[in-house]
Amino acid sequence: MHTLTQLKKYSAELVDLHHTLALMQWDQEVRMPRRAAEGRAGQFATLSALAHRREVSPELGALLAGGEAHKESLSVEDRALLRVMRRSYDQNTKLPEEFVAEFSRLTSQAQMAWLEAREQSDFAIFQPLLERLVVLSRQQAEYLGYAAHPYDALLDLYEEGLTTARVAGMFGELQAPLVELVRRFSGRLTPLSFAEPFPQSGQERFAEHLLVAMGFDFSRGCLARSPHPFTTTLGHHDRRITNRYAPTSLDFIFGALHEGGHALYEQGIDERLANSHLDDGVSLGIHESQSRLWENVVGRSRPFWQRFFPELQKAFPAQFAHTGLDDFIRGINAVTSGLIRVDADEVTYNLHVLIRFEIEKGLIEGSLGVADLPRIWRDKYRQYLGVEVESDADGVLQDIHWAHGSFGYFPTYTIGNLAAAQIWEGYKKYDPTFTQTLADGNLAKIKEWLVREIHSHGSVHLPEELLARVTGAPLSAQPFLAYLEEKFGTLAG
Amino acid sequence: MHTLTQLKKYSAELVDLHHTLALMQWDQEVRMPRRAAEGRAGQFATLSALAHRREVSPELGALLAGGEAHKESLSVEDRALLRVMRRSYDQNTKLPEEFVAEFSRLTSQAQMAWLEAREQSDFAIFQPLLERLVVLSRQQAEYLGYAAHPYDALLDLYEEGLTTARVAGMFGELQAPLVELVRRFSGRLTPLSFAEPFPQSGQERFAEHLLVAMGFDFSRGCLARSPHPFTTTLGHHDRRITNRYAPTSLDFIFGALHEGGHALYEQGIDERLANSHLDDGVSLGIHESQSRLWENVVGRSRPFWQRFFPELQKAFPAQFAHTGLDDFIRGINAVTSGLIRVDADEVTYNLHVLIRFEIEKGLIEGSLGVADLPRIWRDKYRQYLGVEVESDADGVLQDIHWAHGSFGYFPTYTIGNLAAAQIWEGYKKYDPTFTQTLADGNLAKIKEWLVREIHSHGSVHLPEELLARVTGAPLSAQPFLAYLEEKFGTLAG
Numbered sequence: 001m002h003t004l005t006q007l008k009k010y011s012a013e014l015v016d017l018h019h020t021l022a023l024m025q026w027d028q029e030v031r032m033p034r035r036a037a038e039g040r041a042g043q044f045a046t047l048s049a050l051a052h053r054r055e056v057s058p059e060l061g062a063l064l065a066g067g068e069a070h071k072e073s074l075s076v077e078d079r080a081l082l083r084v085m086r087r088s089y090d091q092n093t094k095l096p097e098e099f100v101a102e103f104s105r106l107t108s109q110a111q112m113a114w115l116e117a118r119e120q121s122d123f124a125i126f127q128p129l130l131e132r133l134v135v136l137s138r139q140q141a142e143y144l145g146y147a148a149h150p151y152d153a154l155l156d157l158y159e160e161g162l163t164t165a166r167v168a169g170m171f172g173e174l175q176a177p178l179v180e181l182v183r184r185f186s187g188r189l190t191p192l193s194f195a196e197p198f199p200q201s202g203q204e205r206f207a208e209h210l211l212v213a214m215g216f217d218f219s220r221g222c223l224a225r226s227p228h229p230f231t232t233t234l235g236h237h238d239r240r241i242t243n244r245y246a247p248t249s250l251d252f253i254f255g256a257l258h259e260g261g262h263a264l265y266e267q268g269i270d271e272r273l274a275n276s277h278l279d280d281g282v283s284l285g286i287h288e289s290q291s292r293l294w295e296n297v298v299g300r301s302r303p304f305w306q307r308f309f310p311e312l313q314k315a316f317p318a319q320f321a322h323t324g325l326d327d328f329i330r331g332i333n334a335v336t337s338g339l340i341r342v343d344a345d346e347v348t349y350n351l352h353v354l355i356r357f358e359i360e361k362g363l364i365e366g367s368l369g370v371a372d373l374p375r376i377w378r379d380k381y382r383q384y385l386g387v388e389v390e391s392d393a394d395g396v397l398q399d400i401h402w403a404h405g406s407f408g409y410f411p412t413y414t415i416g417n418l419a420a421a422q423i424w425e426g427y428k429k430y431d432p433t434f435t436q437t438l439a440d441g442n443l444a445k446i447k448e449w450l451v452r453e454i455h456s457h458g459s460v461h462l463p464e465e466l467l468a469r470v471t472g473a474p475l476s477a478q479p480f481l482a483y484l485e486e487k488f489g490t491l492a493g
Numbered sequence: 494m495h496t497l498t499q500l501k502k503y504s505a506e507l508v509d510l511h512h513t514l515a516l517m518q519w520d521q522e523v524r525m526p527r528r529a530a531e532g533r534a535g536q537f538a539t540l541s542a543l544a545h546r547r548e549v550s551p552e553l554g555a556l557l558a559g560g561e562a563h564k565e566s567l568s569v570e571d572r573a574l575l576r577v578m579r580r581s582y583d584q585n586t587k588l589p590e591e592f593v594a595e596f597s598r599l600t601s602q603a604q605m606a607w608l609e610a611r612e613q614s615d616f617a618i619f620q621p622l623l624e625r626l627v628v629l630s631r632q633q634a635e636y637l638g639y640a641a642h643p644y645d646a647l648l649d650l651y652e653e654g655l656t657t658a659r660v661a662g663m664f665g666e667l668q669a670p671l672v673e674l675v676r677r678f679s680g681r682l683t684p685l686s687f688a689e690p691f692p693q694s695g696q697e698r699f700a701e702h703l704l705v706a707m708g709f710d711f712s713r714g715c716l717a718r719s720p721h722p723f724t725t726t727l728g729h730h731d732r733r734i735t736n737r738y739a740p741t742s743l744d745f746i747f748g749a750l751h752e753g754g755h756a757l758y759e760q761g762i763d764e765r766l767a768n769s770h771l772d773d774g775v776s777l778g779i780h781e782s783q784s785r786l787w788e789n790v791v792g793r794s795r796p797f798w799q800r801f802f803p804e805l806q807k808a809f810p811a812q813f814a815h816t817g818l819d820d821f822i823r824g825i826n827a828v829t830s831g832l833i834r835v836d837a838d839e840v841t842y843n844l845h846v847l848i849r850f851e852i853e854k855g856l857i858e859g860s861l862g863v864a865d866l867p868r869i870w871r872d873k874y875r876q877y878l879g880v881e882v883e884s885d886a887d888g889v890l891q892d893i894h895w896a897h898g899s900f901g902y903f904p905t906y907t908i909g910n911l912a913a914a915q916i917w918e919g920y921k922k923y924d925p926t927f928t929q930t931l932a933d934g935n936l937a938k939i940k941e942w943l944v945r946e947i948h949s950h951g952s953v954h955l956p957e958e959l960l961a962r963v964t965g966a967p968l969s970a971q972p973f974l975a976y977l978e979e980k981f982g983t984l985a986g
Contacts, residue, residue, distance in 0.1 A: 012535075012539075013539050016535060016536040016539035016540070017539065017540075019532075019536055020513060020517070020536055020539075020540060023516060023517065023520060024513070024516065027516060027520065031524075031715060031717075032715075032727075032731065033711065033712055033713055033714050033715050033730070033731055033733075034712045034713075035712045035713045035730040035731075036713065036727070036728050036730045036731035038730070039512075039728030039729055039730055039731060039767075039768075040728060040731070042505075042509060042768070043509040043512055043513055043728065046505075046506055046509035046510065046513075047509070047510075047513060050543060218526065219526055219527045219528045220526050220527075220528045220529065221526050222524060222526050224524075234525075234529070234533075235529050235532030235533060235536065236532050237526070237528040237529045237531070237532055238525065238526055238528075238529035238532060238533070240526075274532075275532075275535070
């Protein structure tokens, strides 16, 4: 099919441009000299504009229509390529250029205002920008279109096919059991604290060691330092991660496992999907399921540390010589009703997300006003987590997402947590002696199953489809709740 | 002038694309995972093609013609911008697309063949590729055009305005005196050798220290490791260098001074030339004059090391505790008739270049055949340097330039060496107490003069013009010969 050949060439060229943009961002985070920022922004704008012109070109529109006219005769993968490219083309062409430019200008300003507001813990600095961003996001939803609720249009940007009703149902299942679990386990497990700092080179070496054990392929990726850990793709054989190293925190371990999980997903995509729009994780939620599976389900489990704790003790004798495995496990799983989402444990985490979901939904449908957010934030944290928010910096201003203009992103974190537990149930059926597998450090077995069932497919299947193929069921909160109940019941004795 | 505004916008966009390509190459050398090479080559090709389309577009041709119609009314800088963009446009449009594609394919193959040939020290592996490259290079010269000699067209690619006659004249002045200097000084100074390896972190720290002392601005650049040191520009405020670290060699010092010299040139370009074709060193020869001035004229001088040798001793006591300053200076200036250009000292270096010039001229004019090169190489090394070439790997196969399809590049090395000495004479007139300036480590004074006289102008003036402005004379071999005579006469006592 000539059209498909042309479409694949078009896809490959766009993918090259996006990987180039990703290289620019990677370099900006890990290496770029301080004063180069403005010049880099200009280069980024030049290349983005080139890519954008190709993304909205009538030529691409015609190729897509040509391909769609022969959809029935196409392979599953070619149909998926059409789906993904059509989705991106529609998202790009539905938004008028002036709108995109205004949105982009506004988010630049909003990020600066947010930084200042957070520094001064003064919501009023951010408020007018956020008000304008909410207006534009509602406009964005109108441009993109939706069936039931304007917030649907925004959710779909991050998780194809996700709806407000679906997210509300998910949290409906979660909310009461989670509040109850928090009540039962909060404060029952003693967190770890360290008087002696971890030497940074030792942290890096141990993070690398865990990544190798997970099966991260250093001939197809690398590990660098950056202020905020992230995973990025610069090419089919070039999937990179960053990590951060603080003196007395275990972030270096859980950061490496988390980003390693994302990177394994990317590295596991089949080579036949290389240089195409399918050479990518299918959604943020599924991506997060992979990072959370390694960080939490595997990486905070007792059998995993049966294998790795002796090595950790050996690597950091000053910190761990007098700590036993059980204290360590309880410490890394301590449940604490806290104020900060990114520091939250597995039990409380999704309540933080629930609060953001309720607020976003309210803002987009117009039932909440931006001016009321600090008060609403305090009320919800008191109600769901039983904590008092003392300052906006540790409250409504803690996340950068809204300053990025990202409404609809947060729920994918919870999807990731639920999907991780559900996928792990699938794995346990495949490997009933999984406890021994973990205790043996045979992480290759887990990785290979994930590659076969999830990673290799890239973006070929829709997120819900993929999950149903792997687990035999649509996304549900039950596996996650059962996982928490069993794990924390055992830990708390 | 509307046309000039458009031209500057066009220039800025092209410069952004070229800086992006430079980022890709930088990353490839310093960070990219091994298996990403093929994908990166594809991304590079995609972006190169995009840039190339803009470089040969009729739109650019029209803008140039429009600007040139009003040349007289333009500022010096706007005229220079027209000159540089016209030159690049002509070079790009004179070569047919199929020719460029064939040349590019051939150089890829030639580089692989050259690697293998050098590994096996077997010229026959490289010979057929080199024969084809010579044919294409002669064709390239015909496409580009020349007044007197086809090699002129190729020389001009690297050094605007350079001719075969000019290079022949330069070597005519140099050859006999150099052969005589080699005879007098070869073996008279004892080279340094080290039993104890230099710790790599110490090498990096010392290299950084020298770069800071020279005035390299780390807020506008950085230093990384790579197999072959180089300097690159990723933006007006982003000029980066790499260095290499071997266990028992002083390359870390002279590599840093050399690349630092290139980078100071780039960092010194005036900000008003940012984001334009003028924001670049004007030619390879002038660029090399800056690297050689810091590496050799400054960096192998006695007063420089009066200041820095105590620090070097302190940084590496195991290597230097029992070495005196005078032995060190003689050691880093030892004259040796050798086989390898990149290891050559200041006295023998240009004889290596002369040999390459004579061969390139012969190949391009057709008076030499590729099959005869190994024999000719041996003859010339015997005649000019008095050494026997034992293997082609250490002979005709030692440089990668021809495998890159670069004929006409080598002479710029000698231009750099001559210009460095001539520029230094200019500096000595400005600062008659230069010996004290060096001994005080007041390198800022030297740097500031270079910035004012050379760096700040970017590509505004033609290379010969720039040199004449700074030194009051056209390029000549005499300052260099006088410099060698004085320096080595003193060193050899």
